[in-house]
Amino acid sequence: MLVLFFIAYNSYSNAEEVLPQWEAGLWVGGLSIPDYRGSNETQTYILPLPYFIYRSERIQINRRGVKSLLYQSGNVHINIGGKINLPVDSDKNAVRAGMSDLDAALAIGPTLHYKIYQKANYNLSFRFPVQAVFSTDIRHIEYRGFTFYPSVILSRKAQWNSRVSLAFLFSTRPYNEYYYGVSENDARSDRARYQAESGYGGIRLMLITQRKFKKYSVGSFFHYDNLSGATYEESPLVTKVDNVTVGLYITYQLAKSQRLVRSSLDISDE
Numbered sequence: 001m002l003v004l005f006f007i008a009y010n011s012y013s014n015a016e017e018v019l020p021q022w023e024a025g026l027w028v029g030g031l032s033i034p035d036y037r038g039s040n041e042t043q044t045y046i047l048p049l050p051y052f053i054y055r056s057e058r059i060q061i062n063r064r065g066v067k068s069l070l071y072q073s074g075n076v077h078i079n080i081g082g083k084i085n086l087p088v089d090s091d092k093n094a095v096r097a098g099m100s101d102l103d104a105a106l107a108i109g110p111t112l113h114y115k116i117y118q119k120a121n122y123n124l125s126f127r128f129p130v131q132a133v134f135s136t137d138i139r140h141i142e143y144r145g146f147t148f149y150p151s152v153i154l155s156r157k158a159q160w161n162s163r164v165s166l167a168f169l170f171s172t173r174p175y176n177e178y179y180y181g182v183s184e185n186d187a188r189s190d191r192a193r194y195q196a197e198s199g200y201g202g203i204r205l206m207l208i209t210q211r212k213f214k215k216y217s218v219g220s221f222f223h224y225d226n227l228s229g230a231t232y233e234e235s236p237l238v239t240k241v242d243n244v245t246v247g248l249y250i251t252y253q254l255a256k257s258q259r260l261v262r263s264s265l266d267i268s269d270e
Contacts, residue, residue: 019055023256027051029249035088036102036179037202037225038238039095043086051251055261075115082108082131095237099186102179107131107147116152123155127165133175145174149204163208169201176201180235191236199231202241216252221245 030046059069071078088102096102109131117124128151133144151167176196187193203226210219223245227233233241 018260018262021056021257021259021261022052022054023253024050024052025251025253025255027249027251029247031245031247033086033245033247034225034240034243035093036085037243038180038227038230038232038235038240039093039243040240041093070110077113078110079113080108080110082106087137095191095239098188099182101137103135103137103142105133105135105144105178107133109146121157123153123157125153125155127151127153135178143174144178145172145176145198147171147175151204159211161210161212163206165204165206167204167206169204170199171201173198176232180232180237182236194235194237196232196235200229201232202227202230216250218248218250220248 026048027050028048030044032042032044035041035043069077069079083106085105085107087104088096090096090099090101109129111127111129114126115123116126128148130146130148132146135142135144147170149167149169151165153163153165155161155163173196176198180194180196182191182194184193205224205226207222208219209221210217223243225243225245227238227241230238232238
């Protein structure tokens, strides 16, 4: 649950910046999010959390985990990183009642970044992550296929930094079956058996804003998901074709390194 807050916190430029090598502080935020894409049930979380960030030219440790720069040349760079999807207690979700819980899922893999256009404070870029997904309940780890979602991102740096992105989601059959499949044992009168296939999974529109001050920053994020035309749209577990995730946060920096480093990694990619 905690990691999702960190995934939702984003920055707004892939440009190289001079920043403290490390910083530590406090993060406080609230988030309203659906149980999974296509669910009509949502959860709300409000948490205060400590944070720590480490930066170098090729590696960053931050609120979302570890990211490493693999390649950089001109307008192209490739890094490797990941994200975590929240677990879902099926007994607390009406359409999944009686089914196995959805474990937390780690998605990890490389991301290709290509800068299409940059002028003044604006940056237009293309991003293509390819990630392998593994679910875990701590005791066991299971492979759940791949996801890939090409996206176009427009960033603006100003008093209020902002970023708008549009992503087209695709995933393989094991991933779709894990989230949207209904086995014969799980089928019932109001939940037909369903076998998911690989392919298109809809779109995701994201809007993120942030303002930084000397010691603290404030921000918000808005995610809109639409599953219209998704290969698993007809799954009985899809009860809503569009979802909204919203959140607000504030961070306060308690300490930072006197040493500055030049880093071209976007510290808050998904």
